[in-house]
Amino acid sequence: EVVLTQSPATLSLSPGERATLSCRASQSVSSSIAWYQQKPGQAPRLLIYQISNRATGIPARFSGSGSETDVTLTISSLEPEDFAVYHCQQRTNWPPYTFGQGTKLEIK
Amino acid sequence: EVQLVQSGGGLVQPGGSLKLSCAASGFTFNSFWMNWVRQAPGKGLEWVASISQDGSDKYYVESVRGRFTSSRDNARKSVHLQVNSLRADDTAVYYCVVARGIQAFDIWGQGTLVTVSS
Numbered sequence: 194e195v196v197l198t199q200s201p202a203t204l205s206l207s208p209g210e211r212a213t214l215s216c217r218a219s220q221s222v223s224s225s226i227a228w229y230q231q232k233p234g235q236a237p238r239l240l241i242y243q244i245s246n247r248a249t250g251i252p253a254r255f256s257g258s259g260s261e262t263d264v265t266l267t268i269s270s271l272e273p274e275d276f277a278v279y280h281c282q283q284r285t286n287w288p289p290y291t292f293g294q295g296t297k298l299e300i301k
Numbered sequence: 302e303v304q305l306v307q308s309g310g311g312l313v314q315p316g317g318s319l320k321l322s323c324a325a326s327g328f329t330f331n332s333f334w335m336n337w338v339r340q341a342p343g344k345g346l347e348w349v350a351s352i353s354q355d356g357s358d359k360y361y362v363e364s365v366r367g368r369f370t371s372s373r374d375n376a377r378k379s380v381h382l383q384v385n386s387l388r389a390d391d392t393a394v395y396y397c398v399v400a401r402g403i404q405a406f407d408i409w410g411q412g413t414l415v416t417v418s419s
Contacts, residue, residue: 225404236409236411237346239405239407242403243405249407280345282346282405288348288351288360290336291348292346
C-alpha cells in the first residue's frame with residue numbers, strides 16, 4: 194500500500210503570503226497525485242489532478258508540481274477563503290486509493 | 302447540474318446495519334466507477350469501496366471487507382453502500398464520489414454521518 198505523508202501538519206500564514214504544501218509518497222505513484230481542499234463542514238473539493246492540472250474553476254493562484262514521489266501544492270498569494278485543510282491522494286496503485294493525513298492551513 | 306445527493310446514515314448501535322444511498326445527476330452515470338470515502342471525526346480521508354460501471358467488480362478497504370457491500374442501479378442512477386456489523390470505529394461522514402476520467406475524485410456528495418454508539 195502506498196503511504197502518503199504530508200508536511201507540515203499545520204501551516205500558519207497571513208493573507209497575501211505564499212503557501213507551499215508537500216506530499217511525499219512511499220513509492221512511485223506515476224502522475225496520479227491529486228489535491229483537495231476541505232473547509233469545515235463541507236465535502237472536499239478537487240483542486241489539482243495528475244500532479245499539475247487545475248480542476249475546472251480553480252483559480253490560477255493554485256498550482257501543483259513535483260515528481261512521482263514528491264509533489265507540492267503552491268498557493269501563490271493567499272486569499273482569506275484559502276484557509277482550509279488540504280489533502281493529497283494517489284490512485285496509481287489501487288486498491289486502495291490512499292490519502293495523506295492532511296495539512297491545515299491556518300491564518301497567522 | 303452535475304451532482305451526487307446522498308441519503309441514509311444516522312445513529313446505530315454497535316452490530317447494527319444501515320444503507321447509504323447516493324443519487325447521481327448531470328453526467329453519464331453508467332460510464333464510471335463509483336466510490337465511497339469516509340472521514341472519522343477530526344481525522345483524514347479514507348477510501349472505503351469502489352464499484353465498477355456494471356457492478357461486476359467491487360473493491361473494499363480491508364477493515365470493512367465482509368461487512369460492507371456496494372451495489373448500484375444504473376437505471377435509477379444510484380449507488381448504495383450496505384453497512385453491517387457496525388463498530389464504533391466506523392463512525393464517520395461517508396461521501397459518495399466519482400472520478401470522471403481524470404484519475405481524481407472530481408464530484409463529491411454532500412456526505413452523510415454514520416454514528417455507531419450505544
